[in-house]
Amino acid sequence: MLNPILYAVPVFLLLMALEYAVGRLRAQPIYRAADTVSSLSLGIISQLVAVFTKLASLGLYTLVFDHAAVWRLPMDSVWVWLGSLLAYDFLYYWYHRFGHEMSLLWAAHGVHHSSEEYNLSTALRQTSTGFLFAWIFYLPLALAGVPPLVLVVVGLIDLLYQFWVHTRLIGKLGWFDRVFVSPSNHRVHHGQNDYCIDRNYGGILILWDRWFGSFAEERDGEAIVYGIRQPLRSWNPLRANSQGYVSLWQALRRSRGGMDRWRLLFKPPGWQPADKLPVRAFAGIERFERFGLPLPPALAWHGLLQLALLIAFGLHFLAVAPTLDLAIALGYALAIALQLAALSRLCEQGLAAHRFEAGRWFAGLLLLLASPLHGKASLLWWLLAGLSGCWALHLASRAAFRPPVPPAA
Numbered sequence: 572m573l574n575p576i577l578y579a580v581p582v583f584l585l586l587m588a589l590e591y592a593v594g595r596l597r598a599q600p601i602y603r604a605a606d607t608v609s610s611l612s613l614g615i616i617s618q619l620v621a622v623f624t625k626l627a628s629l630g631l632y633t634l635v636f637d638h639a640a641v642w643r644l645p646m647d648s649v650w651v652w653l654g655s656l657l658a659y660d661f662l663y664y665w666y667h668r669f670g671h672e673m674s675l676l677w678a679a680h681g682v683h684h685s686s687e688e689y690n691l692s693t694a695l696r697q698t699s700t701g702f703l704f705a706w707i708f709y710l711p712l713a714l715a716g717v718p719p720l721v722l723v724v725v726g727l728i729d730l731l732y733q734f735w736v737h738t739r740l741i742g743k744l745g746w747f748d749r750v751f752v753s754p755s756n757h758r759v760h761h762g763q764n765d766y767c768i769d770r771n772y773g774g775i776l777i778l779w780d781r782w783f784g785s786f787a788e789e790r791d792g793e794a795i796v797y798g799i800r801q802p803l804r805s806w807n808p809l810r811a812n813s814q815g816y817v818s819l820w821q822a823l824r825r826s827r828g829g830m831d832r833w834r835l836l837f838k839p840p841g842w843q844p845a846d847k848l849p850v851r852a853f854a855g856i857e858r859f860e861r862f863g864l865p866l867p868p869a870l871a872w873h874g875l876l877q878l879a880l881l882i883a884f885g886l887h888f889l890a891v892a893p894t895l896d897l898a899i900a901l902g903y904a905l906a907i908a909l910q911l912a913a914l915s916r917l918c919e920q921g922l923a924a925h926r927f928e929a930g931r932w933f934a935g936l937l938l939l940l941a942s943p944l945h946g947k948a949s950l951l952w953w954l955l956a957g958l959s960g961c962w963a964l965h966l967a968s969r970a971a972f973r974p975p976v977p978p979a980a
């Protein structure tokens with residue numbers, strides 16, 4: 572069976588284009604090219620990683636289901652499906668809540684919140700290390716006899732539902748905002764304003780938040796500032812995935828050991844032993860500045876085109892991965908992830924970024940030619956590669972990558 576994400580991606584891309592167009596019509600800037608490249612890169616990498624980790628976490632679930640389930644629920648009952656979805660959503664609430672309120676889990680989940688924008692591309696900004704902990708939270712379903720296939724399907728429904736709520740274009744929806752997760756209440760979840768912190772964890776139902784005391788309604792008079800209080804300040808998807816663990820490791824090394832180490836892992840993010848001041852105090856949202864210089868239009872379009880190419884590679888990988896040897900699959904996935912990381916460097920407009928970019932493209936082409944995969948490539952794939960190569964050379968030759976001159980103070 573083909574990976575269902577393959578069918579969802581075109582719909583996601585169309586809806587993002589629509590959101591961008593409506594934003595343009597309303598003269599409301601919703602997207603920034605570099606942020607979109609960064610968020611979608613994280614989405615692609617999380618799917619690449621899932622190919623290798625899905626089997627392990629599903630295997631553990633199946634093991635518990637086979638040997639410890641109190642009974643087996645039948646798959647031909649609609650009530651089993653509905654009940655499982657409800658139970659999954661309840662467990663998702665707790666998994667997500669721990670993801671914010673326990674440092675070790677925040678190191679994985681913080682990735683989803685590290686964008687300082689809020690649009691449909693933010694929904695696809697997914698962590699690549701969630702597999703380390705997520706499976707533990709869903710084991711009660713295995714014990715209750717929910718078959719593995721039902722778990723996979725309801726998990727997918729819960730995840731796909733959350734796509735549409737990542738938009739600023741849909742306002743408040745009345746009673747809906749108090750029963751279901753909606754754009755309004757999920758915007759609060761992504762805010763760094765005081766009233767937004769640790770609120771609205773639900774996946775499909777927001778009722779869990781209202782029952783367990785974590786609900787906050789969006790305030791009309793207070794604009795939400797999106798992002799996290801220890802900002803990432805990078806477009807690099809590999810850095811986004813590792814920063815949480817790096818800062819946790821640094822905090823562990825600074826600690827005196829003993830119980831403090833355990834507390835650092837299991838207490839909420841930012842917790843410090845009483846005799847130490849926070850490492851980097853939060854300066855307040857009034858002083859917050861979004862990361863990133865605006866990209867010159869030529870560079871923005873080039874970045875998006877390269878991203879489109881890498882999305883095509885990613886989809887190709889997902890489609891052929893089940894037929895590949897492990898070593899080739901790992902090499903292919905790694906090549907895509909490194910290309911995405913290199914693309915982020917271009918968006919950060921570091922020194923000699925344009926030369927680096929031309930090198931990135933040639934390295935990608937050589938890798939493609941050298942790999943045993945090119946025999947499996949479709950015509951579309953080659954077309955995209957050719958088109959993108961022309962653009963890269965064209966833009967490089969016109970030195971279109973020069974960073975913009977900052978406005979005089």
Ligand SMILES: [Zn+2]
Nearest residue numbers: 667671680683
């Ligand atoms: Zn969250």
Ligand SMILES: [Zn+2]
Nearest residue numbers: 683694737757
């Ligand atoms: Zn979200």
